Amino acid sequence: MLIPGAWHGGWAWAPVAQRLRAAGHQAVTVTLPGLGDGDDPSGHRLSDAADHIVETVLDRGLTDVVLVGHSWAGYPINGAAARLTGRLAGIVYYGAHAPVVGRSMIDDNPAESAALLRSLIAASPNGAIEPTLQFVEGIFMQGEAPEVQRLTADLLTPMPGGYFQDPAEGVDVRTLGVPLHYLLGDDDQALPYPGGVFAERLGRTPVAVPGTHEGMLTHPNEIAKAILAVS
8 A cells, every 4th residue: 555745645656556566466546635636635634644544444455455655654654554453564664754653743853844844834724735846846856857846746735734733643663563664765855854764763774765755756666666575
């Protein structure tokens, strides 16, 4: 199950999903509540995202599930994982946050970044953070072709502020008894700390993959192969 990060929908995983299916695996892409094109981003809580993951697994009767989360998706994965006991086969973090239970994503950011995020949410009429082309150009896909950056920026949707403000739910995933893996783009500049910090929280060493924070779009062959190699 492929879970997108902040501002992204299931579309972000589509190129990787196609390659996983071609290799004989079922690949389910998920768009979390409030992050679909045209969705109202107001009022969503972090628990809504975790609930959606759990409900998707149960509604589809999925077993031997490997949760693959990009970026912020580490938070809803953390809330969902323990509730999928018996169905969960592993978790793959791709350029992802590894949450501390009880601490929100904003609170886990450096002070300057946290203050900026809070101000953006407070200034928004619907409590969401709007995506911008400048953000894509400077942090998500630095150095990629301008037309690719523009297309990606156009596909992003406003991020519900509650997803960043609510404390991480669930348990320490290291206690679940399932394999944990951490993939990290070799030019990823979007994380608030070096990816090795998050991998260390999981007791893992990051596996290098090519690309920026958006490598699943620019290097889908390599990302799919890396997921298959660790799953």
